[in-house]
Amino acid sequence: MSLIETCTERLAAAIRTGDVYKRYKKALDELKLMPEEKAKMDELRILNYRMQNEEKDIDLYEAIDQVAERMDELLEIPQVREFLLAEQALCRQLQNINATIHQGIEIDVPDL
Numbered sequence: 001m002s003l004i005e006t007c008t009e010r011l012a013a014a015i016r017t018g019d020v021y022k023r024y025k026k027a028l029d030e031l032k033l034m035p036e037e038k039a040k041m042d043e044l045r046i047l048n049y050r051m052q053n054e055e056k057d058i059d060l061y062e063a064i065d066q067v068a069e070r071m072d073e074l075l076e077i078p079q080v081r082e083f084l085l086a087e088q089a090l091c092r093q094l095q096n097i098n099a100t101i102h103q104g105i106e107i108d109v110p111d112l
Contacts, residue, residue: 011097020086020093027086030079037080044070 001009015021031038044067051063074080 015093015097018093020089024083024086024090027079027083031083034077034079037074037077040070040074041080041083044074 031041047063047067051060051067075084
């Protein structure tokens with residue numbers, strides 16, 4: 001195994017044992033006990049992904065209204081709210097790791 005693979009595995013293990021990931025897993029496990037709400041959340045997450053990545057196939061104004069309306073309803077459920085906060089914290093942690101790696105190496109990428 002190369003040094004990069006070893007360090008990557010160690011980083012993944014550190015993330016899994018960290019508080020942010022543990023909070024996320026706990027929130028996910030609690031949400032899985034509510035299959036109907038989990039299904040609604042997954043549907044919203046798919047719609048959100050499509051809005052960001054397949055904008056040509058979707059009416060963005062309508063999709064944004066749908067997401068906002070459904071999200072307001074789901075945020076009233078404490079387990080959903082906690083899951084979203086935990087997921088956001090984990091994503092932010094992963095983004096920070098990714099940014100640190102990119103800042104630590106030189107890649108010649110033209111301005112877009």
